[in-house]
Amino acid sequence: MRLETARLLVREWTDSPADLDRNYDTYRREEVTRWLGAATPLVNREQSPLLMDRRREYYAAHPGYGVWAVEVRATGVVAGSVLLKEMPTPSAGPGRGEIEIGWHLHPDCWGHGYATEAARAVLDHGWALGLTEIHAIARPDNAASLAVMRRLGMTRVGRTTRWYDLDAEHYVITKPG
Numbered sequence: 582m583r584l585e586t587a588r589l590l591v592r593e594w595t596d597s598p599a600d601l602d603r604n605y606d607t608y609r610r611e612e613v614t615r616w617l618g619a620a621t622p623l624v625n626r627e628q629s630p631l632l633m634d635r636r637r638e639y640y641a642a643h644p645g646y647g648v649w650a651v652e653v654r655a656t657g658v659v660a661g662s663v664l665l666k667e668m669p670t671p672s673a674g675p676g677r678g679e680i681e682i683g684w685h686l687h688p689d690c691w692g693h694g695y696a697t698e699a700a701r702a703v704l705d706h707g708w709a710l711g712l713t714e715i716h717a718i719a720r721p722d723n724a725a726s727l728a729v730m731r732r733l734g735m736t737r738v739g740r741t742t743r744w745y746d747l748d749a750e751h752y753v754i755t756k757p758g
Contacts, residue, residue: 582649589652589695591663591699593647601629602626603650603658608629610622613685616685616719617685646680647664649663650662661684663684664683666680668744679716681715682700684696684699684729718752730750730752735752736752
């Protein structure tokens with residue numbers, strides 16, 4: 582998996598020391614993980630390789646889907662993650678195999694438009710896979726993620742507790758044309 586935009590490279594996470602360190606530094610922060618359903622911050626660097634192993638297993642089991650590193654091309658710094666994956670079994674009602682897009686950026690990369698830029702590339706990737714709709718959810722007070730959803734052209738469906746046992750705003754976008 583490799584997608585390029587004007588400023589970013591979306592790629593698989595690796596076991597390089599730089600990726601492991603940045604992954605740990607991102608997901609150890611409460612200001613990042615507080616927005617994620619049922620997530621708790623990493624407490625030590627040794628957890629980072631385990632997270633990478635789970636991602637590799639997901640890549641292998643779900644070709645075309647995953648949680649990828651978002652690298653700033655000019656600096657080589659990983660800004661965070663962008664994802665395209667099947668949503669979990671809903672808390673209420675049967676699932677329909679909904680596919681979710683999401684982003685988790687390191688705080689030092691907030692406010693640069695990286696989440697929107699990476700997500701646009703991943704939406705295009707999803708359309709190329711044959712998807713016809715893609716979903717996103719965010720906590721109601723996560724103004725930054727809700728703004729990204731709107732910039733992507735996503736439509737608000739409403740408030741839901743359907744996934745991750747999380748009170749969330751639900752947005753969807755359908756394939757253009």
